[in-house]
């Protein structure tokens with residue numbers, strides 16, 4: 133992705149309309165519970181990527197996902213879009229000792245930033261990184277006989293194409309398992325008029341995400357809910 137797209141002009145990646153309220157949540161709940169190594173990973177990501185570090189999952193959302201995985205007793209999960217590894221480490225820490233998270237991302241350089249923190253967290257044995265784009269990575273998993281084996285799938289890459297991944301993701305997740313599509317409220321722009329002026333970086337993905345949101349609601353194979361945490365995450369539970 134073109135890193136020049138990430139500028140200081142981007143709105144804050146939270147849907148809360150009061151910055152003070154977000155600050156309150158972070159200060160009161162998220163930061164005090166964040167592991168030191170994850171804080172250090174956030175800092176290392178900002179140092180290397182500057183504004184592009186906005187790609188990292190928001191901390192309150194990461195903590196929510198970690199808790200969800202524990203409640204689900206998830207053992208095997210998949211993540212498309214690993215970047216420097218904040219969400220994959222949070223996931224690996226939430227899985228049991230013999231759990232496994234498969235991460236797919238074509239950007240090995242970004243993943244390497246996270247490797248020392250993966251080691252610090254002691255979760256190397258739970259993470260399997262596949263250096264590939266999402267489509268080829270998922271095809272590989274299907275060909276490898278992993279259909280219906282994932283308890284949870286976090287889809288956090290290639291947003292304009294989410295809808296084209298949906299059938300493959302539904303095959304990979306087990307019946308009763310969850311797919312989480314990230315950024316489905318797209319900085320709040322999904323609620324704006326089509327004519328509203330938007331920065332180019334937001335304009336491009338808005339249409340595909342609007343289409344996805346309608347398609348997920350209409351899909352009889354799942355039940356879904358849009359959560360307004362972070363930039364919006366749609367959870368889809370496979371029904372059959």
Ligand SMILES: C[S@@+](CC[C@H](N)C(=O)[O-])C[C@H]1O[C@@H](n2cnc3c(N)ncnc32)[C@H](O)[C@@H]1O
Pocket residue numbers: 133187188189212213214215216217218219220236237238239242264265266267288289290
């Ligand atoms: C929003 S970031 C992921 C953030 C990550 N979950 C975290 O917590 O830090 C998106 C990632 O998707 C990757 N990506 C871009 N296009 C992709 C594609 N077609 N398939 C898979 N990953 C892709 C980028 O390299 C980037 O690292």
